Amino acid sequence: MSKVQELRALHRGRLPGDPLVLPGPWDAASARVFVEAGFPALATPSAGVAASLGYADGATPADEMFAAVARIVRAVDVPVSADVEGGYGIPPKELVERLLETGAVGCNLEDSDGGGVLKDPRAHADWLAEVRHAAADRLFVNARIDTFDSGDTDPKQAAEQAIERAALYVAAGADCVYPIGAPASVLPLLRSGIQGPINVHGTVTEGPSPAELGELGATRITFGPGLQRRAAQALRGIAARLK
Structure with missing residues (x-):
């Protein structure tokens, strides 16, 4: 079986309460730690990788991001x-x-621009369809939906917009959708309206556990830069004690 x-x-056959948990490595060393802990796959966070390279989130040059991913793989x-x-x-x-x-055998692609403005959903779906056509079955495409971060501030309306976008993106060939920032309270609504796997953002120290998010409808859990930031916090404590 190939890696893709x-x-x-x-992602298939996940039971409620047993979502796929994908830690986010920011470099080769952290990737090895997660694999040694027994995780079966990994999902890099752009913000965590950016921090490891000395850039602000969203400011990493493409060449450096691809090189960092290659080192992790x-x-x-x-x-x-x-x-x-x-x-x-x-x-x-x-x-x-x-x-x-x-x-890499998967990718995360977002539907807002660098300034936090949502892209036209149909135009973005057309673009995702081009990605899918070029990739065929060689990449698992996770389509991030930014309605909770960049769209409507009302959670229910943001969820309804996310469901509409998800339908377009799944039809375009996305394997999974990622309504980033969705509060736990709307996950059952999202689950009822979205076909296929749903990626949910998990937290490291507080909030619902991965199992609880799975019970609410999550297929898989990722953490964005949360793990990298927690590691940096721990390192600050070590540094302070050394000083």
Whole structure:
């Protein structure tokens, strides 16, 4: 079984309360820690990788992001999905080629621009369809939906917008959708209105556990830069004691 097949299989048949938990490595060392802990796949966070490279979130040059992903993939033997933000303005065919060159077998693609403005959902769906056509079955595509972060401030209305966008993105070939920032209270609504796997943002120290999020409808849990930030916080404590 290829690694992309492994990643797809990990999303299938998940029972409520048993979502796929994908830690987010920011470099090769952290990736090895997560694999040694027994996680079957990983999903890089663009903000965490940016911090490791000395950039603000959203400011990492594409070449450096792809190089960082390649180092992470090279360090482990499990499937790796790469957060490549909005695709850096790279045409779909080239974007797919560059992702595959890193060894990644999945990608996270968002539907807002760098300034937090939502893209036209139909135009974005057309773009996702081009990505899917170029990738065929070689990439697991996770379509991030930013209605909770960049759209309506009312959770229910943001959820309804997310459901509408999800339908377009799934029809375009997305394997999974990611309504980032969705509060736990609307997860049952999202689950009832969305076909296929749903990615939910988990927290490291507080809030619902992965199992609780799974009970509410999450298929998989990722953490964005939360793990990298928690590690940096721990390192600050060590540094303070050394001083």
